[in-house]
Amino acid sequence: MTLIIGLTGTLGSGKGTVVDYLIENAGFVHFSVRSFLIEEIKRRNLPVDRDSMTLVANDLRENNSSSYLAEQLYLQASKQDKPAIIESIRTPGEVEALRKKGDFYLLAVNADSKVRYNRIVLRASETDKVSFERFLANERREMQTSDPNKQNLSGCIDIADFTIDNSGSLTDFNTQINTVFSLISDSIEKKYAGLKRTDNISWDDYFMGLAMLSAMRSKDPSSQVGACIVDPKNRIVATGYNGWPRGIDDDLLPWTREGSPLEKKYRYVVHAEANAITNATTQLDGCRLYVALFPCSECAKLIIQSGIREVIFIADKHSDLDTFIASRKLLYLADVKTRKFIPTQESLLVDFDKINK
Numbered sequence: 001m002t003l004i005i006g007l008t009g010t011l012g013s014g015k016g017t018v019v020d021y022l023i024e025n026a027g028f029v030h031f032s033v034r035s036f037l038i039e040e041i042k043r044r045n046l047p048v049d050r051d052s053m054t055l056v057a058n059d060l061r062e063n064n065s066s067s068y069l070a071e072q073l074y075l076q077a078s079k080q081d082k083p084a085i086i087e088s089i090r091t092p093g094e095v096e097a098l099r100k101k102g103d104f105y106l107l108a109v110n111a112d113s114k115v116r117y118n119r120i121v122l123r124a125s126e127t128d129k130v131s132f133e134r135f136l137a138n139e140r141r142e143m144q145t146s147d148p149n150k151q152n153l154s155g156c157i158d159i160a161d162f163t164i165d166n167s168g169s170l171t172d173f174n175t176q177i178n179t180v181f182s183l184i185s186d187s188i189e190k191k192y193a194g195l196k197r198t199d200n201i202s203w204d205d206y207f208m209g210l211a212m213l214s215a216m217r218s219k220d221p222s223s224q225v226g227a228c229i230v231d232p233k234n235r236i237v238a239t240g241y242n243g244w245p246r247g248i249d250d251d252l253l254p255w256t257r258e259g260s261p262l263e264k265k266y267r268y269v270v271h272a273e274a275n276a277i278t279n280a281t282t283q284l285d286g287c288r289l290y291v292a293l294f295p296c297s298e299c300a301k302l303i304i305q306s307g308i309r310e311v312i313f314i315a316d317k318h319s320d321l322d323t324f325i326a327s328r329k330l331l332y333l334a335d336v337k338t339r340k341f342i343p344t345q346e347s348l349l350v351d352f353d354k355i356n357k
Helices: 015-026 033-043 050-063 068-077 092-099 113-123 132-143 153-158 170-192 203-215 272-279 297-306 322-333
Strands: 004-009 029-032 084-087 104-110 162-165 226-230 236-241 288-293 310-315 337-340
Touching (some): 004 015, 004 092, 004 153, 015 029, 015 084, 015 104, 015 170, 029 033, 033 050, 033 068, 033 084, 068 084, 068 092, 092 104, 092 153, 132 153, 203 226, 203 272, 203 288, 236 272, 272 288, 272 297
Parallel strands (some): 004 084, 004 104, 288 310, 310 337
């Protein structure tokens, strides 16, 4: 589960400093509601100012949901393999929605109004070029409302998990940020202490991984294919890989794909599927077969005769050849299901030294 910290707070309170600190010291990835809105404002050909930001944000919430903006950024953040910070949370509805996602914490930042105004004057962004009176008026407009689709900073600050005051020095502010992050880290650690792993590989990844591992036993220099047969209770029944029939010396027959039929490997090789089926020491009725390449018609016959009911494959790159056209026809007529393998991760690593670490 990705750790996500939501950031709320008053105008010019130092939310950007929190973002910078977490990026530099804790490897966070940053997602900004402000940036999201500016893109939308420009798309609508509106002036980039505080009024437009409020108008567009309220419009997006009213036409979608009170949590729309934060949830759009959450979708982006959840795809990362790093902790993320979402800036700026402005409605209690956003907080409520994000808390349902899992490891989410809301951090509020506040400071004296004059201190904050002086900061935004120095910041001089497109939306901050206003007088002190306008600054206070903008803040009052965003602080409180009964409309769930409009900004309610006060409501967000009230329900924050942690609040930091940034009226003092930068050193004091950074110390507070570090303390809060440590508390969050401790909370996450305690939450998952003693619980089972949730990042274990899927059954499909496991069995196809075994098929691919079996393929590494093949001595074929051009094509290494493995197969794994599994019963309905997810018990491994047999594995196999492409090679010569049992008992034949690996050096006595050709491994090449070139030459006359008797000079090429194809008349002699036993495919991975056939080896796995003949290696089985039990009935295969109702079993599944995992294999890297879609079976040829000869293997399809064996699959059907053995009672295997499903074939899971990675690639069907020779689908235009007669033997594979025939294979699909045979498997279809015999009601043997076929499906393409969809991995949940790009690769599996077998680290023999891991147990020693």
